[in-house]
Amino acid sequence: MINLVINGLPVAVEEGSTILEAAKYLGFPIPTLCHLEGLSNYGACRLCVVEIGEGPKARLVSSCTYQVEEGLKVRTASARVVKARKMVLELLLASCPQSKVIQDLASAHDVRQQRFRQEHEDCILCGLCIRMCEEQMMAKAIGFRNRGENRSIGTPFDMKSEECRLCGGCMYVCPACQLRCTYMEPEKAICGGCANLSPPCLEKSSFEDMMCYMDPCVACEIRKD
Amino acid sequence: MIKDITQSEATEDGITDKQIDALIAKHQTDRNGVIDILEAIQASYGYLPPHALRIVAKKMNRSLVDIYGVATFYQAFSLRPKGKHRIVVCLGTACHVRGAPAIVEEFERQLGIKAGETTPDMKYTLETVNCLGACALGPIVVVDERYYSKVIPTQVRDIINNSHSGDRDTADSHQQQKTIGEAVPS
Structure with missing residues (x-):
């Protein structure tokens, strides 16, 4: 067992667990976006930042990827942490404002507006869908492609994947697009793409083969028409 | 080592599985040889045919998306596929302030392609790079391993013609010559 102190409270957790798990055990809330139980920790969204160490050596780390250490002192909601977290949320809002998940998180952290150039991305590159596909669905049909500002998620050559079994797991976990795919319940859709649709997209001819990463995303395809 | 570039459209069939297999066998080490294998394929064919990536994925027992x-x-x-001349x-930064963007524009205009593209006749590929590490000589243009320094837009036509004819004489006195691994002129 490893002994550490979180927000002044001593706690002993098993070796190899992360700060996030330890904080959860104590009941301290740490917001997450790219973390999902059952999938490996990735540390892409940086929402789960916490402050470790003391004095001038204190630093911010992502709690989902940082393993507990003996005697570690963690603060999950210091002023520095809150400031960093708000900045992360602003950046997420700047790139993907239509995501209900991000909107809810921003609202919960009292982020009302963001100061960056507004974009409307379909993807925040959190890698949830890739890990879902590989680790839970054992398919590995999608992955990261290119790099830098051209980085994207999808199948090789943008072609329908042979590995994909159309399980829909990728869309299920996606924080950016899951709500675009609630075409069966238009009142829940927030992008408007599906709500504007009549008759339902189920009547689209090639619907059987359609899914976000194989062909153009169902929702996007609909929006285009 | 650029072979059959002009037949690139037919490479799906032109490159045999056996050739790729041989390259894989030569470089494969557990699961760490991917880059070596891809480099070998790229050296042989000038680019990575989709067909080859599929074979590599299969042989290495990895998902195609990894490769x-x-x-x-x-x-x-x-x-x-890349053009005959690169x-x-x-x-x-240094080349940029010394007027490299105008050089790129001139190349784009003369070749009728954008940076990153290849001319339809597969003769030229125009690329940009972020730094070659010889900033004092900027703007620098490299054609098939041959370096042209302090280039001005009016030299662009000569540079293209030089590479085209395979004629290695040039009027530019500043240039540094490097003739390693040159493509054989047509």
């Missing part, structure tokens, strides 16, 4: 991810991550790999214009 594709590596192939698209590194600038050194190209998924599209023209690289440095757009690093």
Whole structure:
């Protein structure tokens, strides 16, 4: 067992667990976006930042990827942490404002507006869908492609994947697009793409083969028409 | 080592599985040889044919997306056939302030393609690079391993013609010559 102190409270957790798990055990809330139980920790969204160490050596780390250490002192909601977290949320809002998940998180952290150039991305590159596909669905049909500002998620050559079994797991976990795919319940859709649709997209001819990463995303395809 | 570039459209069939297999066998080490293998394929064919990536994935027992991810991550790999002559214009900070963007524009205008593209006759590929590390000589243009320094837009036509004819004489006194691994002129 490893002994550490979180927000002044001593706690002993098993070796190899992360700060996030330890904080959860104590009941301290740490917001997450790219973390999902059952999938490996990735540390892409940086929402789960916490402050470790003391004095001038204190630093911010992502709690989902940082393993507990003996005697570690963690603060999950210091002023520095809150400031960093708000900045992360602003950046997420700047790139993907239509995501209900991000909107809810921003609202919960009292982020009302963001100061960056507004974009409307379909993807925040959190890698949830890739890990879902590989680790839970054992398919590995999608992955990261290119790099830098051209980085994207999808199948090789943008072609329908042979590995994909159309399980829909990728869309299920996606924080950016899951709500675009609630075409069966238009009142829940927030992008408007599906709500504007009549008759339902189920009547689209090639619907059987359609899914976000194989062909153009169902929702996007609909929006285009 | 650029072979059959002009037949690139037919490479799906032109490159045999056996050739790829041989390259894989030569470089495969557990699961760490992916980059070596891709480099070998790229050296042989001038680019990475989709067909070859599929074979590599199968042989290495990896998902195609892994191989594709590596192939698209590194600038050194190209998924599209490259032209016979590779023209690289440095757009690093020093070259940039010394007028490299105008050089690129001139190349684009003369070749009728954008940076990163290849002419339809497969003769030239125009690329930009962020720094070649010889900033004092900027703007720098590299054509098939041959360096042209302090280039001005009016020299662009000569540079293209030089590479085209395979004639290695040039009027530019500043240039540094490097003749390693030159493509054989047609």
